[in-house]
Amino acid sequence: MMPKLKSIDKIQFQNSLLNWFKKNKRSLPWREQAHWYPVFLSEIMLQQTQVDQALPYYVKFIKRYPNIHALSKATEQEVLSLWAGLGYYSRARNLLKTARIIVTDYQAKFPRDIKQALMLPGIGKYSASAILSIVYNLPYAVVDGNVYRVMSRLFAVPDDIRLNKTQKSIQKISDQLLSNIDPGNYNEAIMELGAVICKKQNPDCIKCPVQTFCEAFKKNEQLRYPIKSAAPSKRKITHHALIIVNKEAYLFVQRPASGLLASFWEFPILEMKKKDIKDELLESELKKIYGIEGKVTLKGDVFRHQYSHIDLTYQPVII
Ligand code: SF4
Incomplete structure (x- = not known):
């Protein structure tokens, strides 16, 4: 059974995480400009892909297509050839389709309405939440692979992470933990924590800003979580x-x-x-x-x- 959130002090948790992120966030090119386009482009590339792999592709894309108008005028073959090697090619096709829709239907701006965002090709719950929170500071909690791992350890989640109902429970807990004042930075911070501190192997608990809240750390069972059944054979x-x-x-x-x-x-x-x-x-x-x-x-x-x-x-x- 999933643990209840009331076991931790939400405000203290958010402050610890946000202060750590402010001082330690990685310098990434899409964090340099206060504009929605770099965030949108990077979030599509980061779906199922690590930052190190996506980074050189982001640099190539932003150079060739510095804004949504330039991207919307590209051909599918041009976008696919620039994407070659990054994998999951439907993302590249959807990126182009979405760029064209944004230019023609939304005055070249990413829509603020989550229902409209979710109707764009290639934009699912994760991407919509990430973009809307980072760009417009709207309170939608992101849950990606890193966040599943962090939450599983923080709450010592005893259920199989592959199960739909476990994922729903983690989304619910993430929604409750989200900072409504600074949701964009909060979302970036929790994903960053999973990427650089609460790693799959060797979590760096000594440097972890939320160590005092972590059930897995208290039990010295960090590597036991997330609990995951064997993957179906290929x-x-x-x-x-x-x-x-x-x-x-x-x-x-x-x-x-x-x-x-x-x-x-x-x-x-x-x-x-x-x-x-x-x-x-x-x-x-x-x-x-x-x-x-x-x-x-x-x-x-x-x-x-x-x-x-x-x-x-x-x-x-x-x-
Ligand atoms: S204390 Fe360790 S296991 Fe717990 S959230 Fe931090 S890094 Fe992860």
């Missing part, structure tokens, strides 16, 4: 990337407009089980799917790539 797929050369030209095909890596260009792919990897089968599949006839040769080097839910193995095949 689907394993073997893809054969067909490298088809004609003189000096290579054949590429475009992926479907929705799903994994939507609309990306790639070598033609055959999806087969390991036991079926035989030249004749590859050749007949190649003919059936792409209408191409040729003698295939498996090339030795295999490449693996892991997504959150599938584990892909690419076996190059030369034709």
Whole structure:
């Protein structure tokens, strides 16, 4: 069962956290300007991505598209090629769609109304809360992976963090703990605490500004939290990337407009089980799917790539 909030002094907790953040916050480029656009851009990039990974992409984007008007005029291919390597490419597509909607429907300003914000492509509860609190100082509590960990430890949450009901309870506690006077800084502070102090391994409790409120610290059980059941196992797929050369030209095909890596260009792919990897089968599949006839040769080097839910193995095949 989730613990009750009344066990800690809310105002003291907020002050400890906010004072620590004021003195220790990292210097990040999107914190340098008091404008909504850098916050919006960085929050989209930071979805499921750590600051260190997002930082070089943010710098490239802000240089190429210094404001919402410039971004709204970009093509999808331009945005995707600048995003290449950051992953979760639907974010890049949604970023562009949202930029265009903001310019045409909201006079080039991020909407203040949370209902309108949540209707923008790629803006979920987390991003809307982060942007509205940081930009407009509106009282919406953010809960990301870092906040789940901090809250789980602060309250020694005994329930599985993967469960919907546990996540809802943590959102509720976060809503209650939020500073209504300074929600933007409070949200940034709690996320920063999770990123730099209350880390997954080796939480730096000695430097923690809210150590006196922490149940896990009191019990010396910091690493026990958050309680998390095992992740579902990933689907394993073997893809054969067909490298088809004609003189000096290579054949590429475009992926479907929705799903994994939507609309990306790639070598033609055959999806087969390991036991079926035989030249004749590859050749007949190649003919059936792409209408191409040729003698295939498996090339030795295999490449693996892991997504959150599938584990892909690419076996190059030369034709
Ligand atoms: S005392 Fe340690 S475990 Fe508790 S919130 Fe601070 S860093 Fe995390």
